Amino acid sequence: MITPSQTNTIDFDTAKLQRLGFSGNRAPSLRPISLAQLRQQLGMQLQTSLDAERILKLFFTAVQSLVPLDALTYQQPSADLRLELGERASHSAGYRLSHEGEYLGELIFRRQQRFSDEELGQLESLLASLLFPLRNALLYRTAVQSALRDPLTNTGNRIAMDQILQREIDLARRNLQPLSLLMLDLDHFKRINDDHGHSTGDEVLIDVAATLKSQLRNVDMVFRYGGEEFLVLLSGTCRDAASMVGERLRHAVQELQCLAQGIPIEVSISLGCASLLAGESAESLLRRADNALYVAKRDGRNRLSMAG
Numbered sequence: 001m002i003t004p005s006q007t008n009t010i011d012f013d014t015a016k017l018q019r020l021g022f023s024g025n026r027a028p029s030l031r032p033i034s035l036a037q038l039r040q041q042l043g044m045q046l047q048t049s050l051d052a053e054r055i056l057k058l059f060f061t062a063v064q065s066l067v068p069l070d071a072l073t074y075q076q077p078s079a080d081l082r083l084e085l086g087e088r089a090s091h092s093a094g095y096r097l098s099h100e101g102e103y104l105g106e107l108i109f110r111r112q113q114r115f116s117d118e119e120l121g122q123l124e125s126l127l128a129s130l131l132f133p134l135r136n137a138l139l140y141r142t143a144v145q146s147a148l149r150d151p152l153t154n155t156g157n158r159i160a161m162d163q164i165l166q167r168e169i170d171l172a173r174r175n176l177q178p179l180s181l182l183m184l185d186l187d188h189f190k191r192i193n194d195d196h197g198h199s200t201g202d203e204v205l206i207d208v209a210a211t212l213k214s215q216l217r218n219v220d221m222v223f224r225y226g227g228e229e230f231l232v233l234l235s236g237t238c239r240d241a242a243s244m245v246g247e248r249l250r251h252a253v254q255e256l257q258c259l260a261q262g263i264p265i266e267v268s269i270s271l272g273c274a275s276l277l278a279g280e281s282a283e284s285l286l287r288r289a290d291n292a293l294y295v296a297k298r299d300g301r302n303r304l305s306m307a308g
């Protein structure tokens with residue numbers, strides 16, 4: 001029988017690290033180590049993962065067996081990555097990382113004592129071991145992110161939506177928090193395509209997606225659900241608040257100044273709103289939001305309808 005504290009899952013990265021003599025949970029080794037030995041170890045250790053955060057954590061731990069540190073911060077805004085490890089401290093040594101002109105982020109070492117010239121030389125030498133693993137991890141991260149994004153509107157795609165919706169439902173249930181969905185669809189979009197061409201239609205989709213994002217909090221998520229249909233996931237948001245958000249979105253899209261060859265195009269959206277019921281599945285929640293959207297269309301468009 002498997003007791004709750006046991007697990008039969010194998011983390012291959014951890015297992016490989018243990019074979020190489022490293023453990024992520026162990027404090028850094030107190031055994032003196034030379035720069036050359038540490039570079040050799042890092043060369044092997046950092047190749048065990050394609051997860052940039054994990055690589056930076058391994059690096060931070062390993063470096064401390066040669067140069068004492070209190071913190072490491074790293075950021076690469078275009079990869080949407082920011083990491084703060086350890087406690088903030090007064091002295092810092094910052095590096096802009098790049099490889100063959102490719103920007104790989106900013107990394108800052110921090111600690112309470114000033115760094116000596118020798119230590120700075122050691123840190124720079126160790127950073128060389130980080131470059132290739134970090135570059136590969138950033139490429140991997142970009143590939144994973146692009147597999148989950150709609151390239152036209154830069155919103156999440158259907159695959160991302162399926163994954164995130166289920167996760168958010170589980171979280172809402174565990175934390176006893178409300179969760180609401182807005183399903184929205186551009187009105188008479190076919191006419192826009194027919195009258196002004198598909199590239200104008202694409203521009204309208206891009207503008208509407210940008211408008212939706214600009215009206216929402218960072219934690220709210222926008223997905224392109226179909227051709228001219230979007231889904232907004234509002235975690236921690238009850239029915240009344242979701243209805244207000246929906247109205248705000250509807251109004252913002254109506255105010256959009258879209259032009260085709262200098263001629264203004266009227267753009268509006270219809271929305272269906274549903275809030276998670278106790279024990280409800282993702283499919284049922286989506287179905288109720290879709291039914292509410294159907295009612296909004298049937299009742300004249302450019303309106304919000306609440307699921308029953």
Ligand SMILES: Nc1nc2c(ncn2[C@@H]2O[C@H](COP(=O)(O)OP(=O)(O)OP(=O)(O)O)[C@@H](O)[C@H]2O)c(=O)[nH]1
Pocket residue numbers: 152185186187188189190191193197198199200201202205226227228297301
């Ligand atoms: N330009 C462009 N058009 C798209 C895209 N995806 C879907 N469409 C078009 O969106 C239109 C949707 O038409 P309908 O489903 O009839 O909906 P509608 O005209 O918006 O009418 P209602 O939803 O009833 O208000 C179709 O003409 C599709 O070709 C896209 O990526 N770009």
